[in-house]
Amino acid sequence: MTSAPVSELTDRARDIFRVVVESYIESGQPVGSRTISKLSALNLSPASIRNVMQDLEEFGLLAAPHTSAGRMPTESGLRLFVDGMMQAAEPSAQERAAIESQVQGAGPIEEALAGATAALSGLSACAGLVLVPKREPILKQFGFVQLSRQQALAVLVGSDGSVENRVVELPMGMTPSMLSEAANFMSATLSGLTLSEARLRMERDIGRDRQALDAAAHELITRGLAVWSEDGAQRPVLIVRGQANLIDADTAADLDRVRQLLDELEGKEEIARLLDSARSGASTRIFIGSENKLFSLSGSSVIAAPYRGQDGRVIGVVGVIGPTRLNYARVVPMVDFTAQTLSRLIG
Structure with missing residues (x-):
C-alpha cells in the first residue's frame, strides 16, 4: 500500500x-x-x-x-x-540553558559529550545518544606510577584535558628513577603529537634516542604507546544515557517490545553504525520505526544531528532514541540545538 x-x-x-x-x-x-x-x-x-x-x-x-x-x-x-506537516517549536530559553550548562560546564570533551546525552535524555524523556569522534588525543603529558615490580600505571594527559590510565608490564630492572626518566622524556619529546605520530617518532629515532635514554626506559615507552594505541581502537564510540526513560506506563504494557529495544541498545556497534549514517546529512535526520531494520521489532525512532570540529568537518553525531510517538516537533529542534552547541564548544 x-x-x-x-x-x-x-x-x-x-x-x-x-x-x-x-x-x-x-x-x-x-x-x-x-x-x-x-x-x-x-x-x-x-x-x-x-x-x-x-x-x-x-x-x-x-x-x-x-x-x-x-x-x-x-x-x-x-x-x-x-x-x-510538522511545525517545529524552537527550544525554550530554559531548555537551551539546560543543554548549554551540561555541555559547557564540563571539562574534557568526553564529559561534554556525556553531558549532552544527559541533557537530551532529561528534556526529551528518551535515551540520549552521542557518537564520540573517532580521533586520537593530542598528547600533552605523561607519567608512570609503579604498582609492583612487574607493573606500572601509565598516565596519559591529552591537550583537551582528557586523562587515560593503562596498566603496562615493566621491563626487568626498572627503578623509580628510570620511570621518572621515561616520563620526562615522553613529555619533552612527544608532546603535541598523536599516539600514531608518537609511535612513528620513537621508531624513526630509535637509534639516536637510545643514546640519550636507558634501554629499559626506551622499551617501557614503546610498550606504553602500544597499549594506548591498541586499546584506542577498541574503546566505546557510543555514549548512551537515560535508558530508564524508555520504560513508562505505556511501554511497560508491552514488555517484549521494551526488552527488544534494550537489547538493541546493548548492541552499541549497530546503533553506532546507524548514527554514523547521519554524518552525511546537512541537518537533523529522523529514522522512524522499521525504516531502519535495526528497530523493525521494537518500533523505535531515532532523531540524530551531526556536530563539527574546528575545521568544520563532521566528527560525531548526537541524538535520542524513543518510541515512534515522539514529540518530533519539540525534540527535533532540541537535538539540532545540542549539535550546534557541541560544534561551538569543540570549534
Whole structure:
C-alpha cells in the first residue's frame, strides 16, 4: 500500500490527520471520531470524521488496532507528518540553558559529550545518544606510577584535558628513577603529537634516542604507546544515557517490545553504525520505526544531528532514541540545538 503525499489530501483530510497524529503523540492511545470532534474546530459530525479516517486508512496513513475503534498513525503516516506537516517549536530559553550548562560546564570533551546525552535524555524523556569522534588525543603529558615490580600505571594527559590510565608490564630492572626518566622524556619529546605520530617518532629515532635514554626506559615507552594505541581502537564510540526513560506506563504494557529495544541498545556497534549514517546529512535526520531494520521489532525512532570540529568537518553525531510517538516537533529542534552547541564548544 502506497501512502498519499500531502498534496493529494483534501484540506479536511489534512486537518483530521493532523489532529489524530498530535493527539496520538500526546496520549499514546488510538484516537476516535468523537474525540476529534471535541478537540477540533472542524464543525464535522463524528460520522463525517469516520468517513475521512477510513479514507486515510486506505491511504496507509492511519491504522485501527483490533481492540479499538480509534485510529493511530502508521509509520508511513508519521513520516508524512514529520516531512510535510510538522511545525517545529524552537527550544525554550530554559531548555537551551539546560543543554548549554551540561555541555559547557564540563571539562574534557568526553564529559561534554556525556553531558549532552544527559541533557537530551532529561528534556526529551528518551535515551540520549552521542557518537564520540573517532580521533586520537593530542598528547600533552605523561607519567608512570609503579604498582609492583612487574607493573606500572601509565598516565596519559591529552591537550583537551582528557586523562587515560593503562596498566603496562615493566621491563626487568626498572627503578623509580628510570620511570621518572621515561616520563620526562615522553613529555619533552612527544608532546603535541598523536599516539600514531608518537609511535612513528620513537621508531624513526630509535637509534639516536637510545643514546640519550636507558634501554629499559626506551622499551617501557614503546610498550606504553602500544597499549594506548591498541586499546584506542577498541574503546566505546557510543555514549548512551537515560535508558530508564524508555520504560513508562505505556511501554511497560508491552514488555517484549521494551526488552527488544534494550537489547538493541546493548548492541552499541549497530546503533553506532546507524548514527554514523547521519554524518552525511546537512541537518537533523529522523529514522522512524522499521525504516531502519535495526528497530523493525521494537518500533523505535531515532532523531540524530551531526556536530563539527574546528575545521568544520563532521566528527560525531548526537541524538535520542524513543518510541515512534515522539514529540518530533519539540525534540527535533532540541537535538539540532545540542549539535550546534557541541560544534561551538569543540570549534
